[in-house]
Amino acid sequence: MKNPIAERITDFLKHYPPFSSLSYLNLLEIAKTCQVIYLEKNQTLFKINDATHSFFYVVASGAVGLSVTSDADDVLIDKCDEGDILGLRPFFAKNNYLMTAKAREESIIYAIPIETFKPYVIANPEVLSFLLESFASNTRNPYDKNNKGKLISENVIYNDQSSEIQYYQPIKYTSNPITASPNDVVKFVAQTMSSSKIGSMIIHENRKPIGIVTDKDLRSKIATGLYSIDVTIDKIMSSPVITVADNLSIAEAQIIMLKNNVSHLCVTKDGSTDSEITGIITEHDIVVAQANNPGVLLKQSKRAQKSADLKEVREKLADLIQHSLDKNVPINHIGSIVGEINLAITKRAIELAIEKIGTPPPAQFAWMNIGSQGRKEQLLLTDQDNAIVFEDVPEDKYDTVKQYFIELAEKVTKTLNKVGYEYCPAEMMASNPLWCKSVSDWQNQFKGWITAPGEKGILMCTIFFDYDFVYGNETLVDAITKTIHEETHENQLFFAYLGADALKNPPPLGFFRQFLVESDGEHKDTFDLKGRALMPLIDAARILSLSKGIKNTANTISRYAKLAELEPQNAPIYEACGDAFAELLKFRTEEGLKSESDGRYLNLSELSKLDKVKLKNDFQPINDIQEVIKNRFQLTYFT
Amino acid sequence: MKFNWFKKIVKDYPKFWETYLSYFNENQSKEKRYVVFDCETTGLDYKSDRILSIGAVAIQNNQIIVGDFMEVFLQQDVFKPESVPIHGILREGKEEKIVEAEAVIRFLDFIKDATLIGHHVDFDIEMINQALNRLDVGKLQNQAMDTDIMYQKLKYLPQEQHSSLDELCDIYKIKKSDRHTASGDAFITGLLFLKLKRKLEI
Missing domain, CATH: 3.30.460.10 (Beta Polymerase, domain 2)
Structure with a gap:
């Protein structure tokens, strides 16, 4: 029997890898077995530690966020948009989900049974390698040259860039560190260290660590005159160096450092001092890993x-x-x-x-x-x-x-x-x-x-x-x-001009406190957040701080803060402007991230009631500050 | 031998109807099944107009089960050229067509005891009932839910204020491709139902 719904799903899937590598008929067979799920905003699809489902998922519309939990906070790892795949874990691993998938907006999801899809995976090397690569590499869509891809794997390899503190995750460290031999001269070693911008160097003999020189050694033994700068490095190195094996967690690394009262650990092949050097962990790596950032x-x-x-x-x-x-x-x-x-x-x-x-x-x-x-x-x-x-x-x-x-x-x-x-x-x-x-x-x-x-x-x-x-x-x-x-x-004419310019955008509410939206053009019926709300506040801050002689402050929020300091009688207005500006900027940023645009135009119909009220409240200070400018620069007759 | 007084009163129904009725006697322990369906018809008068096609898909556990699906096209005895532009089904179209009786029997076999979902579902149910009547059996026994009424409830709209499927699709941002094919409408209505069901916390 013909199944137009399945055809519809097929038409959607065929545009996205790995489905694009399959034939239409195969896809149709797969589509016939799918299920369609609707998720409301913030509804979860699966949670960390949930037993894996017998489906994997494709986002048909909307967006789903993948997050991990750390310190009782949800940390967003990635966002899946239209055509992105998630929940691949059951393909490759038996254990439970490692992430939480939660709708970031209203979404429709196609659930594809893993059992039906598996034969195609095995039969099509391209599909298999796509899934494997994405699962293993965590680099999103591996087909995308710019690495700014779509597909996200469930296989979370926490490196310090992709998530916040992951205390029990393996620490990332410098592999193949720069080393010196014991006969090198201190001056030469110090030069290498500063030109490579590093704070320590491991001293090796036959690729086995025998000691370490750090900034501290140079400070306490050379700079104090204890040793001459021409001695060989083995005179001043700290020995023995504490060695560890690969795959140390951040927590372990930190404990070992505290226990031995050192700030550097040398990673060797088998973890003993009698094997080859493979890397160096510094205190800095720990800071970095904890505060990815x-x-x-x-x-x-x-x-x-x-x-x-x-x-x-x-x-x-x-x-x-x-x-x-x-x-x-x-x-x-x-x-x-x-x-x-x-x-x-x-x-x-x-x-x-x-x-x-x-x-x-x-x-x-x-x-x-x-x-x-x-x-x-x-x-x-x-x-x-x-x-x-x-x-x-x-x-x-x-x-x-x-x-x-x-x-x-x-x-x-x-x-x-x-x-x-x-x-x-x-x-x-x-x-x-x-x-x-x-x-x-x-x-x-x-x-x-x-x-x-x-x-x-x-x-x-x-x-x-x-x-x-x-x-x-x-x-x-x-x-x-x-x-x-x-x-x-005291240049009145100039300020009059600048003031008139600052007032060219009136507050963005109409007579009935309704939003003034764009009446024509590409952005018809959207609200111009930049032109109507942000610019008036920016312009006002600029003219007022110029007239007050405030120097070296260009940031609008800082300008309002300075103004509030200088003019305590108007401080409430300035503070309100600063707060409103921060809020509006946040609106713009969120809109921009959501729609991958510059966030200039807000679609009012997508705003919640609460957001609209917030927005309107942020417009009141625009009114007030424009009154201040009108009076101060005597613009009533100017324009 | 005992004489059965009721024998003449209890009508002798055809097999398909007995089977259909038997679904309602089973224990309701299994997971609740919904069937979203839509009929394309020659017009809006259930007395004179006829069903052109029926599309239906099942929903279980808040998921549309794409494989649990049926679509039939009916041979037309009544043909109204003026409605062709709306549904696009020609009398001699290329779809394989079956007689009304066959279509309705397949439909009953598909829906079983599921709760029926539709937009302005009363009309579609009435169309099926008329067809059942022509087969000389009873009416549909299934419970039914109307997405239009669900929307009224959600928004506290007055009963007389109706919304079209198109309007609701716009409101809930559902893509309207395949509109005015029975299964396309059934799918769209299915998505709408999932959204409304969640919002009404049914």
Whole structure:
């Protein structure tokens, strides 16, 4: 008998691996045996330690989160979207599920009986290898070149990047560490250690560990003058070195260190001192493993060798943001952490670019992030905005110097683009000759914008006044800051223009307190969160802090905090604005993560009643702050 | 020999009907089974219009069992050209067709004692009952649940306010492919039923 429902399911499955490797008829047979499950938001499909089901699952619509439990908290490991497979465990292992699968939104799931699918797996090597690879590697869809795949295995290999503290999981350590032989000279060893950025080195004889030298040894035995810097390393090494076998859990490693009062363990083949060295575990590895976390990512970005490494960091950062949001970490904390990591990525991209060019910069320079990057409010991947300022150079050299920095900027922006930061469509990037110039040129530029404000100048101000020093010589940026504050001080006309600009977006509620939604275009009937709610608060913070002469603070929340400090009489308004901004930014970030967009447009019909009330409450401060601006800069007659 | 006074009163039903009735006598210990079904018909008048096709699929344990499925197309004695654009079933279409009696017998054999689910299910049940009547047997004995009424209950809507399957699909974001084929509608209604059932905590 024909079964149109099964056909419908087949039509769906055939688009996704591993089903795409099967013939239509085979798939139809499989589809006939499936079951269709509906999951409400937060309903669980299976739990950790549940006996395995006789099905595995494909997400037909919606999204299912996979999480593990640690310290009584659910830690999200991965999210399965349309076409993703989960619950593969029963294929390969007899024991219970190691993860909890819970619907993150309303979902429809196809349950495919493992018994029916098994024969196809055995008969089709491609299907088998797909499942095996995904089960074993934990790298999601192995067919996806960018490693940003879909399929998630149940075989959780906790490495320190994929989850939070996993105290009883094997510790990840440095394998094949750099070693020295006992006859090496201290000075040479110390040089190697600093050039490889490591804090310890194992001393070996025939690949067997006989001792270890750490920063502490160098400090207490060389720097104090106890030994000369020319002695051989065996004079100052600590011996014997504590050795352990592979597969140590974090907890065990920590206990062994405490027991022996050491900060380094040497991993050997069989765990004894009489076998070959295979790795080194440091206290740092333990910290890192327990707090998978910004620290690791920072370290990783500092050590990155190519743009792919940086891209990996940025991808993990997205997970980190999701975890943090799930755990209700305050948004400004998340923001500052993410800001630091974005900063580290950019810094490293600049360093790599300089290395690639091969000649050191011909003049002092500073790299600035501007716009939302400058404000460190960029939680999602949005576009890059940046600029370069370099020191004043003699006129005859100006062109070659500028050329160097433009080339540098082109390399950096290209790397950043590969990492995932889109190019700025308006070319607000250091690779644009307009935004790569000397200090005096920048000072004149800002003077021009400030003294002769026009529509365009004000637009530029709103972008370039939010800058953040990233790399190079900070005094160059300070010089620009100084000029801005001199020029804007008591400059009524300028503030009038800037104020009018800050008020161009009225509070986003209509007369009946209904949401004002986009009335046409691609985003019809959605709410423009950025334009209608975030920008007014950002603009207001900028003009008020400029008028108060607040320096070196571009972040909107920090600006409101500073303002509240300086003007206690208005503190409640400023604090409310800061809180509202944090809340709105969270809305945007969550929306962005959910819909894999920049989160600018909210679909109101998808919001819960509670969320709508929250949103509306966040709009009240916009009203208040705009009143403050109107009165303070006497804009009533201006516009 | 004892004379059975009731023999003439108890009607002698055909075998399929006896079998069907017998399902209701069994102990209800097994897991509850629901059957979502939909009939495509020549029109909306159950007296003069006829069933064109029946699609049905079972739900057990909150899961649609894709393999537990039936679909039949009926030979048409009454043919209304004006309804063809809606259901797309031609009198001489390529589907294999069976007579009404055969279709209804297969349907009874499929549903057994399951609770019937449909959108505006009363109409579909009435269509089947009319067909049963033509076979000179009783009416459907199954319990029935209507997704439209479930939605009314969920939203506390007044009884006279009805919602179409299309409207509910939009509200609950169910893709409407295969709409207006009996089994396609049955599947969509099945998804809708699972959602409503969960929300009503039945």
